[in-house]
Amino acid sequence: MTNVKLYVVFSVVLTLLGIVSFWYLQSYWLLLGVWLFRTVGNGVVGHRYFAHNQFTVGPISRKLFAYYTTMSSYSTPIYWIVQHLHHHRNSDSSTDVHSPRNGIMNSLLLWSFRPSMITSVFSDRSSKIMLIKASKDADVLRASRHFYLINTIAYGVIFFISVDLFFAWAASYVIELIKYGTINAILHLHKFPGNYRNHNLSDDSQNNLLIGFISLGFGWHNNHHTDPKKLDLQEKWWEYDIEAQIGKIFSKILRF
Numbered sequence: 001m002t003n004v005k006l007y008v009v010f011s012v013v014l015t016l017l018g019i020v021s022f023w024y025l026q027s028y029w030l031l032l033g034v035w036l037f038r039t040v041g042n043g044v045v046g047h048r049y050f051a052h053n054q055f056t057v058g059p060i061s062r063k064l065f066a067y068y069t070t071m072s073s074y075s076t077p078i079y080w081i082v083q084h085l086h087h088h089r090n091s092d093s094s095t096d097v098h099s100p101r102n103g104i105m106n107s108l109l110l111w112s113f114r115p116s117m118i119t120s121v122f123s124d125r126s127s128k129i130m131l132i133k134a135s136k137d138a139d140v141l142r143a144s145r146h147f148y149l150i151n152t153i154a155y156g157v158i159f160f161i162s163v164d165l166f167f168a169w170a171a172s173y174v175i176e177l178i179k180y181g182t183i184n185a186i187l188h189l190h191k192f193p194g195n196y197r198n199h200n201l202s203d204d205s206q207n208n209l210l211i212g213f214i215s216l217g218f219g220w221h222n223n224h225h226t227d228p229k230k231l232d233l234q235e236k237w238w239e240y241d242i243e244a245q246i247g248k249i250f251s252k253i254l255r256f
Helices: 004-024 028-051 059-072 077-089 104-108 115-121 125-135 138-145 147-161 163-186 209-214 221-226 242-253
Strands: none
Touching: 004 115, 004 147, 004 163, 028 059, 028 077, 028 163, 028 242, 059 077, 059 138, 059 147, 077 115, 077 125, 077 138, 104 163, 125 138, 138 147, 147 163, 163 209
């Protein structure tokens, strides 16, 4: 994250493009398929694999994963890792930019567009150490350095393949922002309808049945905060973790 202002401008452009794209969608089934592809790259690969190392794949697959998550998420792999682990270390404290305690709109969306908040993620000693560690990973560093190029090429190639696919891909970016904003905000509110906890932690993390299913398992958020290294978050019979099953499949078949 060497140029925060450039990152914010790029994010705003992609968000506005995604919002406009909803007006030109020809098929919501296509949007669903594209969003599933993107959310796996963001949630399973970016979050569970790179941020938490919850499963393993082979060296070539790891290189492909770095590019996959770069074009699927809202940030570089390095930023994904550092900001998310910062959230876990400081969950619901005054320094947690994700927390609704520090403003519900910030938690939902605005934190990701405010340079001061993005910069604050990298300001503490632990984040600086994590930044150095993540930067030593050649696959993560390479993909992060080419974040803008990878995304520009991805959007251009997708547009060349199909304009309908392009609009679906752009719209799916906004859906991912909404999904993670909802998890950041709603699943850290004690009294939101449907929220519950399996574990009494020092933070405000919650589970939610509806969000749990819609987010493919990421919504078992209290379970995740209890043990961030755990791949399968299912504890109750209804807490089926689709992302975990995908991670298990990747771990079995992507050994190259």
